[in-house]
Amino acid sequence: MIRTLSLAAFAAAFAMPALACDGFSVQDAYARTSTAMSVSGAAFMVMQNTGGADCRVVAARSDIADRTELHTHIQDANGVMQMRQVDGFDVPAGGEHALQRGGDHVMFLGLHGTMEQGAEFPVTLVFADGTEYVATVTVDNERQPMQGMGMQHGQMQGHGQMQGHGQMQGQAGN
Numbered sequence: 001m002i003r004t005l006s007l008a009a010f011a012a013a014f015a016m017p018a019l020a021c022d023g024f025s026v027q028d029a030y031a032r033t034s035t036a037m038s039v040s041g042a043a044f045m046v047m048q049n050t051g052g053a054d055c056r057v058v059a060a061r062s063d064i065a066d067r068t069e070l071h072t073h074i075q076d077a078n079g080v081m082q083m084r085q086v087d088g089f090d091v092p093a094g095g096e097h098a099l100q101r102g103g104d105h106v107m108f109l110g111l112h113g114t115m116e117q118g119a120e121f122p123v124t125l126v127f128a129d130g131t132e133y134v135a136t137v138t139v140d141n142e143r144q145p146m147q148g149m150g151m152q153h154g155q156m157q158g159h160g161q162m163q164g165h166g167q168m169q170g171q172a173g174n
């Protein structure tokens with residue numbers, strides 16, 4: 001009888017992860033704050049879901065601030081961007097959901113200290129079923145909103161070509 005019960009308990013415990021957001025992962029998670037004096041900051045990341053079920057992140061926790069909230073930006077009637085707390089981010093099965101500047105983000109209110117460039121800290125994401133995922137977030141206050149976009153890449157290539165031409169001229173002169 002005891003053995004039957006513990007097997008049942010084991011089966012129940014083993015079955016639970018199947019309900020969780022199995023294929024969930026976080027890529028390129030970084031956080032920033034405006035100035036060293038700022039009392040709030042935000043984290044951005046790409047949430048990926050390779051599993052077969054939709055995931056919904058309903059809360060976030062961290063130790064770096066009094067409150068950690070899920071936020072988005074909305075544009076009001078005057079075209080002014082405002083932050084607003086939301087009750088969750090949906091990450092569809094086989095898809096992803098990006099938290100990015102000017103859009104969805106994890107908000108830290110009442111920072112306990114300065115967010116030092118390069119520092120890492122954990123942010124716990126809570127799913128709708130109560131399971132959790134801990135993401136490691138790196139402070140990057142110098143990250144530009146559109147870093148890595150195509151246009152910037154093109155400009156860098158062009159600059160490189162000009163440098164190469166200049167070096168060839170210099171060699172010919174020697």
Ligand SMILES: [Cu+2]
Pocket residue numbers: 042071072083084105106107
């Ligand atoms: Cu916010």
